[in-house]
């Protein structure tokens with residue numbers, strides 16, 4: 001099966017090193033999942049990969065919210081709300097996959113990829129100017 005591995009492209013980069021590092025880690029988790037699907041690894045390996053992505057995301061969001069709070073980011077409440085919705089979505093995918101209620105079809109993988117990119121390319125780009133201005 002053809003795979004769609006992700007890399008941290010220029011337009012995903014925030015220029016804030018720990019954030020870029022954590023985004024890279026999330027991309028790695030996604031790629032592990034993509035690999036597990038492409039090579040037909042056992043169900044357990046896919047479940048672990050998706051839960052790893054959820055864990056990395058949860059840690060990253062906590063870090064990001066602390067960073068934004070420390071820098072008096074005016075739109076923090078909205079950003080936090082976006083994080084909450086994103087976490088709810090990935091937790092739902094992970095538990096449904098674990099319970100055998102979700103198949104990782106090409107369409108599902110595309111949704112997960114879009115979920116990841118919406119955060120990095122969409123939502124996060126709004127705070128970059130604010131944080132880098134302070135730096």
Ligand SMILES: [Fe+2]
Pocket residue numbers: 019023060064119120124
């Ligand atoms: Fe982020």
Ligand SMILES: [Fe+2]
Pocket residue numbers: 064079083119123124
């Ligand atoms: Fe974010």
